[in-house]
Amino acid sequence: VAARRLAIRIRRRLLTSAPTNRASPSSQLITVEYEHDGKLRSVKAVPLAVPQDLSIESNYVEVAKWLSGLRLALAKGAAQFQERDQLQLPLERNQPSQRFYDFAQIKALTPATALLIAAEYDRWQTTLKSRLGVYNRRRWRKPVRRLLSDIGFFDLLGIQLARGGKKPSAGFVRMTRYESGDRVDPERVSNFIGQLLNLVLRVDERALDLRRSQTMKLVVALIEATENTRLHAYPPALRDDPKLVPKWWVAGAAYPSERRLTLVVYDQGVTIPGSLEDISENSRVIATWMKKVARRYSKMKGRSGEKIADHVAIRLAMNYGTSSSGRPHRGKGLPVLKDVVENCRDGRLLVLSRFGEYRYRKGKRPEARGLPEELPGTLIVWDLTF
Amino acid sequence: MVQAMTDQTIDVASDFSRFPGGRYKADGENSGQAFREDILVPALRRAIDTNSRVIVILDGTSGYPSSFLEEAFGGLIRVHKFDKETLDSVLVIEAKDPVYQPYKGLSRRYMQDAQASSSAH
Numbered sequence: 001v002a003a004r005r006l007a008i009r010i011r012r013r014l015l016t017s018a019p020t021n022r023a024s025p026s027s028q029l030i031t032v033e034y035e036h037d038g039k040l041r042s043v044k045a046v047p048l049a050v051p052q053d054l055s056i057e058s059n060y061v062e063v064a065k066w067l068s069g070l071r072l073a074l075a076k077g078a079a080q081f082q083e084r085d086q087l088q089l090p091l092e093r094n095q096p097s098q099r100f101y102d103f104a105q106i107k108a109l110t111p112a113t114a115l116l117i118a119a120e121y122d123r124w125q126t127t128l129k130s131r132l133g134v135y136n137r138r139r140w141r142k143p144v145r146r147l148l149s150d151i152g153f154f155d156l157l158g159i160q161l162a163r164g165g166k167k168p169s170a171g172f173v174r175m176t177r178y179e180s181g182d183r184v185d186p187e188r189v190s191n192f193i194g195q196l197l198n199l200v201l202r203v204d205e206r207a208l209d210l211r212r213s214q215t216m217k218l219v220v221a222l223i224e225a226t227e228n229t230r231l232h233a234y235p236p237a238l239r240d241d242p243k244l245v246p247k248w249w250v251a252g253a254a255y256p257s258e259r260r261l262t263l264v265v266y267d268q269g270v271t272i273p274g275s276l277e278d279i280s281e282n283s284r285v286i287a288t289w290m291k292k293v294a295r296r297y298s299k300m301k302g303r304s305g306e307k308i309a310d311h312v313a314i315r316l317a318m319n320y321g322t323s324s325s326g327r328p329h330r331g332k333g334l335p336v337l338k339d340v341v342e343n344c345r346d347g348r349l350l351v352l353s354r355f356g357e358y359r360y361r362k363g364k365r366p367e368a369r370g371l372p373e374e375l376p377g378t379l380i381v382w383d384l385t386f
Numbered sequence: 387m388v389q390a391m392t393d394q395t396i397d398v399a400s401d402f403s404r405f406p407g408g409r410y411k412a413d414g415e416n417s418g419q420a421f422r423e424d425i426l427v428p429a430l431r432r433a434i435d436t437n438s439r440v441i442v443i444l445d446g447t448s449g450y451p452s453s454f455l456e457e458a459f460g461g462l463i464r465v466h467k468f469d470k471e472t473l474d475s476v477l478v479i480e481a482k483d484p485v486y487q488p489y490k491g492l493s494r495r496y497m498q499d500a501q502a503s504s505s506a507h
Binding site for chain 1 (some may be wrong): 401404405406407408409413414416417448449450451452453484485
């Protein structure tokens, strides 16, 4: 037992001294409030830097780097926790970390990034079967706290907020609580969209054919997005990974004064480019066709062994609905994501998947580019004006 | 001689679900496979036996994802080996509300695609 404890202490030291988490300039222990499962206590910990602008849409590189650090930190915490569990040593549940990401540094947070954070915490809580805590919550900026509250982040952590603080979030009137699941659930999706659109559309216009058609297209697009997660994002080999939660997460925000809404879907699966890569192994005919089409969008020479860049793969999937199953009757769904934008007064679509970005604005040509940082999974963001 | 019977009407919204979606039964409760196997195919078999028609009404649902329609209608040819000509004479797909008209076209297209695909093989 002594040897095991020593091994754990060494491992813990190694993990806490890992260079992946950038500490704030002071890098000193400070006294902060640690909130866990309804309990609040003071602890000493070193604050780690968090980007002030947490907008994945406009500050991608910094946010993606930070998210990768957050994921690593949570993964390490989970590994330590499970190790203690396996060795049947006293489980120090509620044990705060010596380092923490100081959310008080965040000045701007978008619904998309808030969903990514919530999904990450959801994943590790599910993996650990135990709740995670937060630090310094009372020092976070109000709009940040409110947005995370609206999206359901504190509910997820089992933290109850004081009543009376439910005023509209700054910059938008209402953010819906995130939904998640691992199956296709059209009723839930339909209710979710209805709830959002009720904040944007007037009562008298909801029955109009145009509005009904827009609503229907949005419902269908969201079902397609969640279905893609089920069918392609988590192949059987990945589903066996105990550190993975094969789910989709959805959230939305409404800006009634602008008649605008933002809708976000995320999964932590193999990504669109990763999913399409399977084709090369399963079907040479489709792989050849894909490379031929991909040459239209990129500088590919068509050499053997040449890989399709991630952003080109996304563009391919968006245009042709290419399915990773390689079967002709499958994979018709992705182009529908674009149809939603076309059907609104104005709209934008952003798809981030692994090292690829795809942007589309109504009436404009789609743009795709490679990314220097990886997004683990696929994030889809619609910004629609009615 | 088989005598013609009254046509059967399947109203998707009331006879199946107001919220159709998903391709396979494993994907969710209201999948295209469930609709095809549990409702559409038995009705089509009865219609063929009795020289009548099946009328599918698409109106009244929250919308139709492509995978649902493909699996429900394309699957008739791909999985159950119905002939397109037989389906043309037995199966009528209706959408009275203009909002549902595109889904009627898509359903027909998926059957054509499935026929083309099966002919190619």
